[in-house]
Amino acid sequence: MARKLKVFGWSDGLHDYTVAATSRAKALEAWDVGRDLFKDGTAKEVAAGPGHDAALATPGAVVTRPAGGLDAALKALPARMRRKPSRAETARAEKLAALRGELEALEDEAEAAEIAFAERRAALDAEAEAAADAFDQRRTQLEQAIRAARGR
Secondary structure, three states: OOOOOEEEEEEOOOEEEEEEEOOHHHHHHHHOOOOOOOOOOOOEEOOOOHHHHHHHHOOOOOEEEEOOOHHHHHHHOOHHHOOOOOHHHHHHHHHHHHHHHHHHHHHHHHHHHHHHHHHHHHHHHHHHHHHHHHHHHHHHHHHHHHHHHHOO
């Protein structure tokens, strides 16, 4: 006598997967997953619904239907997987956010300093060029004066 079919289902948040199989092991095999979805409460036996009827109509084949989205998937998780973060985790996250904010401020400050240095470098380069031109002009005048004094 053939074993009675049961309908099993699970969801990844985007899709609901249902299959009619004789056991949980056969359902996992049909879904081709590498872990036991029943152990952590992700998969369960389905008693009714549109996925149930479609799976019974095609035993052994996985029926894929659009799910209710991420919120529905999170609500479907077991309570121990939906836990709120601990105080330490919250404090760590807040500290990390504050440090990232400080890092962004520091990078903005470094960028502003680099711009200021570039402007000062340009001004110094212009001043150095003007001084070099003035020295060259004075040298040329002095060399002409020396030539004139030698009588050439």
